[in-house]
Amino acid sequence: xxxxxxxDDPTACKILRRMLGTEYEVNIFYNxxxxxxFFLQNGADIIITDIRMPMMDGLQLLTKAKEIDPxxxxxxxxxxxxxxxxxxxxxxxxxxxxxxxxxxxDVLIRIKRAIKEKKLEAKxxxxxxxxxxxxxxxxxxxxxxxxxxxxxxxRKVAATDSTVLIYGETGVGKELVAxxxxxxxxxxxxxxxxxxxxxxxxxxxxxxxFGHEKGAFTGATNKxxxxxxxxxxxxILLDEIGTTNNRFQVKxxxxxxxxxxxxxxxxxxxxxxxRVLAATNQDLEREANENLFRPDLYYRLxxxxxxxxxxxxxxxxxxxLANHFLKKYSHINPKVKGISxxxxxxxxxxPYPGNVRELENIIERAMxxxxxxxxxxxxxxxxxxxxxxxxxxSNSSLExxxxxxxxxxxxHVEKEHILKVLLMCNGRKLEAARLLGINKTTLxxxxxxxxxLNL
Numbered sequence: 001x002x003x004x005x006x007x008d009d010p011t012a013c014k015i016l017r018r019m020l021g022t023e024y025e026v027n028i029f030y031n032x033x034x035x036x037x038f039f040l041q042n043g044a045d046i047i048i049t050d051i052r053m054p055m056m057d058g059l060q061l062l063t064k065a066k067e068i069d070p071x072x073x074x075x076x077x078x079x080x081x082x083x084x085x086x087x088x089x090x091x092x093x094x095x096x097x098x099x100x101x102x103x104x105x106d107v108l109i110r111i112k113r114a115i116k117e118k119k120l121e122a123k124x125x126x127x128x129x130x131x132x133x134x135x136x137x138x139x140x141x142x143x144x145x146x147x148x149x150x151x152x153x154x155r156k157v158a159a160t161d162s163t164v165l166i167y168g169e170t171g172v173g174k175e176l177v178a179x180x181x182x183x184x185x186x187x188x189x190x191x192x193x194x195x196x197x198x199x200x201x202x203x204x205x206x207x208x209x210f211g212h213e214k215g216a217f218t219g220a221t222n223k224x225x226x227x228x229x230x231x232x233x234x235x236i237l238l239d240e241i242g243t244t245n246n247r248f249q250v251k252x253x254x255x256x257x258x259x260x261x262x263x264x265x266x267x268x269x270x271x272x273x274x275r276v277l278a279a280t281n282q283d284l285e286r287e288a289n290e291n292l293f294r295p296d297l298y299y300r301l302x303x304x305x306x307x308x309x310x311x312x313x314x315x316x317x318x319x320x321l322a323n324h325f326l327k328k329y330s331h332i333n334p335k336v337k338g339i340s341x342x343x344x345x346x347x348x349x350x351p352y353p354g355n356v357r358e359l360e361n362i363i364e365r366a367m368x369x370x371x372x373x374x375x376x377x378x379x380x381x382x383x384x385x386x387x388x389x390x391x392x393x394s395n396s397s398l399e400x401x402x403x404x405x406x407x408x409x410x411x412h413v414e415k416e417h418i419l420k421v422l423l424m425c426n427g428r429k430l431e432a433a434r435l436l437g438i439n440k441t442t443l444x445x446x447x448x449x450x451x452x453l454n455l
Contacts, residue, residue: 001115002027002042006049006061013101016190018047019104020111032056036064045112045118046073048098049087059089073114077102086331140176141324144314150177150306152274157304158184165241166279166302171357171437174279177235182235187275190234193227198240198441205248207264210255216265220234228261228274235275242282242293243299249294256300276301311352311359318347321356321363325363332367340374347380348389353414357437365435367388381424415450420444438442 002025005016013028013123020026024046029035033056034048039047047065050057061073076089076097087444095114140151157164158181166174182192200208207216207248211226228237238244244252254349255261256276278301288298311318322339330336339347341368352358363381370379418436425432433443447453 001026001046002041002044002048003048004035004112006030006032006047006053006058007054008050012050012077016107019107020208031357032061033059036061039065039067042081043069046114048075050077050079051089052078060083062089062092062094071118073118075110075114097251112396120279139404140173140319142314142317143320144317146309147314147317150308153304153306154180155184157181157306159186160186161275162178162303163275163301164277164304164306165284165285165298166277166308167307168279169280169281169310169355172310173307173356174308176282177308178235178237178277178279181277181348184276185235185275187234190237191231192237193231194237194239195227196439197438198237198243202245202248205244210251210261210263212264213266216263223263226261227265228255228272229270231274232272233274235277238276240280241278242280242284242287246294249297253294253300256297262324266325309411311355315348318359319395321345321359322347322363325360326367328360329364329367332364333370335373336367336370336375338374339375343375343380344375346377351417353417355438361435361437379438386431411450414446415452418446418450419452422447 001022001023004027005013005020006029007013007016007031013030017026017028027038027042027044029038032053035049036056039278047059047061049061050098056064062076063073065072070093074089074094076086076094078085078097078099086094086099089097089205095117096110098110111321140147141147142313156194164178166177166180168174168177178194179192182188182380195209206226206330207226208219209226209228211229212220212224214223257270259273261270262269284293284298284302287293288295311321322344326336326339347359347362354361363375365381366375367380369381370376418432421432422429423433425435429443429447430440433440436443438446
């Protein structure tokens, strides 16, 4: 750490060098101009300067140094017991002042305190920048009126502690909405923990969410802190909540009501202050009415419901999103500057069973494959002909289909699309799931549903 000492009194400089030279790099100057030239070329962490000096006094040096580096720590020395000068220096940005004659221990204490505060301020700024960076990445790209209305609801509900149930098909951005709720809330400085309930087996779900004590079961060699405790004062997202069993739903209901959890293998209640958000692509209201999902838990979770429209219902967002992803993946292929007219037409005609996540994967893949400066249909690995085939089934009467047939038509589109991607990946499920923008569990469920197990 470099310290510049500026004083036209050689004795004072000698004393300060002796005091500080063993711990810091000390540079001595007898006038402000020479000290400032050195500071311009080499910088410094701390400047200790006398106020009364010829040519350039301490206040002038302070002002010029702060213009160059606002973070530099400046302590001023006054030998005239001039409180007015000291106050003026602090108003201009000095950290503190030292009166002559000074005590060595007092000077050291002031310097160490200043360094400590500077490090703390730097840490706070770093945390703020990191948090802002995270928040900057959390954005919903839209110009659609439905989505704009949804954003207004998110802003309102974020300020509360209410539970929120987020509906949406796979790939629409349910976790993104949950993160926005968290980062727009008073809990933003604490943890946001997303949990995919469908990825947790019945045997480990309670242990992962509520924790367990050492020896609670075979293999429990240490105490384990669950996600609810880790998210204390923050937010937990229970994604795919509809896949949980009745036993877990009973326990979750109690957590929401009593604000306490019990680790597996323990009878000691642990108070928690964790906001719960839940997400699903299932019709939980219907399932609650049919007792396939606990009605009491459904009503507890759905204090506020947010429904994210699928991408096919907001096609006006496709050009915005495509350009956003083009910029996001520009590092993959800097040569690509845009999307061709033919490619835009294909993108606007495609039904997107995998929603926004699928569109992102399509653009990322195109950036990898494209050889020209524009994304072309060949790099999209989509054609207007195949898109038309997906949109218009072999039965032309579907053009006049009734609303009741809409779900059947969409299932046909989804099945054909999944089949196409599986064939393209030679049956490799993990790769196909990534390209489709869904997790492997969801892909397996759809493969079974559509009878594609033999691929």
